[in-house]
Amino acid sequence: MADLDAVLAAADANLDASLERLFELLRIPSISTDSAFDGDCRRAADWLVAELDRLGFDASRRDTQGQPMVLARGGAGSGPHVLFYGHYDVQPPDPLELWQRDPFDPAIVDTPTGKQIVARGASDDKGQLMTFVEAARAYRQVAGELPLPVTILFEGEEESGSKSLGPFLDAHLDELKADVALVCDTGMWDRETPAITTMLRGMLLDEVVVTCANRDLHSGMYGGAAMNPIRVVAKIVADLHDANGRVTVPGFYDGVEEVPADIAAQWGGLSFDAGEFLGEVGLRLPAGEAERSALEQIWSRPTCDANGIVGGYTGEGSKTVIASQASVKMSFRLVGGQDPDAIRDAFRAFVRERVPADCAVAFIAHGGNPALSLPLESPYLDAACTALADEWGKPAVLTGCGGSIPIVGDFKSTLGMDTLLIGFGLDDDRIHSPNEKYEFSSFRHGIRSWVRIIDALARM
Numbered sequence: 001m002a003d004l005d006a007v008l009a010a011a012d013a014n015l016d017a018s019l020e021r022l023f024e025l026l027r028i029p030s031i032s033t034d035s036a037f038d039g040d041c042r043r044a045a046d047w048l049v050a051e052l053d054r055l056g057f058d059a060s061r062r063d064t065q066g067q068p069m070v071l072a073r074g075g076a077g078s079g080p081h082v083l084f085y086g087h088y089d090v091q092p093p094d095p096l097e098l099w100q101r102d103p104f105d106p107a108i109v110d111t112p113t114g115k116q117i118v119a120r121g122a123s124d125d126k127g128q129l130m131t132f133v134e135a136a137r138a139y140r141q142v143a144g145e146l147p148l149p150v151t152i153l154f155e156g157e158e159e160s161g162s163k164s165l166g167p168f169l170d171a172h173l174d175e176l177k178a179d180v181a182l183v184c185d186t187g188m189w190d191r192e193t194p195a196i197t198t199m200l201r202g203m204l205l206d207e208v209v210v211t212c213a214n215r216d217l218h219s220g221m222y223g224g225a226a227m228n229p230i231r232v233v234a235k236i237v238a239d240l241h242d243a244n245g246r247v248t249v250p251g252f253y254d255g256v257e258e259v260p261a262d263i264a265a266q267w268g269g270l271s272f273d274a275g276e277f278l279g280e281v282g283l284r285l286p287a288g289e290a291e292r293s294a295l296e297q298i299w300s301r302p303t304c305d306a307n308g309i310v311g312g313y314t315g316e317g318s319k320t321v322i323a324s325q326a327s328v329k330m331s332f333r334l335v336g337g338q339d340p341d342a343i344r345d346a347f348r349a350f351v352r353e354r355v356p357a358d359c360a361v362a363f364i365a366h367g368g369n370p371a372l373s374l375p376l377e378s379p380y381l382d383a384a385c386t387a388l389a390d391e392w393g394k395p396a397v398l399t400g401c402g403g404s405i406p407i408v409g410d411f412k413s414t415l416g417m418d419t420l421l422i423g424f425g426l427d428d429d430r431i432h433s434p435n436e437k438y439e440f441s442s443f444r445h446g447i448r449s450w451v452r453i454i455d456a457l458a459r460m
């Protein structure tokens with residue numbers, strides 16, 4: 001085993017170069033959802049392979065039907081075998097005009113609360129995945145080798161549903177099987193308090209396309225007699241919640257569980273201020289189930305949201321038209337034992353009941369995955385908590401996460417592994433939004449945290 005202080009010192013001594021490497025990765029616009037950027041996703045994958053290779057890992061790019069995977073093996077020793085996962089793809093940067101600088105020209109910006117790294121992907125997830133790579137670098141510099149077997153898996157389709165990942169896991173079970181997965185794609189509780197996320201919401205994506213007349217119609221000539229598909233879609237969306245914010249799809253709450261008492265007690269002690277949380281985005285009034293706290297609404301209760309709705313004329317001026325078609329893209333965040341397939345069926349039945357007999361509805365499935373929770377008795381959890389407390393000078397809190405990371409469910413169901421979700425993002429990092437940033441302090445202490453976690457796991 002290495003001298004931990006020497007590894008931490010090496011990580012700090014490397015910081016300028018670490019940042020320069022992160023900037024190189026941030027300059028590659030690896031937007032997975034838009035095929036115009038396929039070449040850039042491949043470049044990002046190749047960049048990571050080269051970097052891991054230089055670091056002494058046995059690394060390769062693995063092509064898939066979608067964006068390539070990066071797979072690497074390194075480390076040795078009798079400690080648990082860990083699988084580290086992150087994603088190199090990013091969300092599209094638009095609306096571009098709201099960025100204060102080019103989203104793919106990273107910069108350090110000084111603010112009253114410290115330095116920030118500003119670029120698309122700085123926090124989600126390139127800055128985060130590089131914390132692990134840089135920790136591995138420091139460890140190897142000092143000790144020659146990582147103290148436990150490590151497999152690294154970076155994917156390039158997380159932001160567009162991880163479609164290739166399930167088949168990839170199935171096809172490479174032996175290479176990917178490990179004792180525990182480590183994922184750096186979540187946040188801290190606040191800027192001083194580290195967190196381990198033990199509840200992650202699942203997700204279901206579905207699209208509804210309603211067609212009424214066989215062509216767009218003059219709204220004076222046909223208006224009144226012809227059904228309007230926007231009216232049908234609007235009715236569907238409006239019916240999905242009752243006056244108390246509950247979702248009305250029959251069976252939707254099947255499998256939803258109350259938060260276990262020990263977790264509820266932890267959350268109760270977190271002094272979450274709903275007014276502050278919503279205030280930061282210009283809102284005041286929690287919109288979820290009336291009898292639930294805002295923290296429950298984002299962490300432990302399921303949701304139903306329309307993410308986009310289109311139909312008819314949306315250009316300048318006006319046009320008196322009854323469109324032939326209207327559509328809506330829906331997402332559901334799932335918790336506990338909610339079954340994505342059962343909810344898809346129930347939702348589609350709910351929709352069909354609201355489509356008139358002379359109109360048609362088609363559905364486009366965009367994937368789904370169940371929610372996940374980490375067993376609190378996991379021995380890895382204790383080791384990681386201690387390591388985080390040593391770095392931050394405060395115990396780590398156990399949190400939920402309203403977002404989803406599709407693959408984590410498959411790690412459990414396909415590879416039988418639990419996942420430690422440990423990340424250093426902050427709520428105000430503006431992930432998926434203009435002017436995304438990652439705190440320099442998240443980057444530095446993130447690297448140092450992984451050094452300590454690797455060390456603690458190796459000593460188990």
Ligand code: BES
Nearest residue numbers: 124158159160161185186187401403404
């Ligand atoms: N890193 C996020 C998940 C996340 C969100 C963690 C908020 C912590 C706080 C991840 O990259 C993400 O955006 N996931 C998507 C998945 C979807 C595109 C299938 C999500 O949650 O919407």
Ligand code: MN
Nearest residue numbers: 087124125185
């Ligand atoms: Mn992410």
Ligand code: MN
Nearest residue numbers: 124159431432
């Ligand atoms: Mn994301």
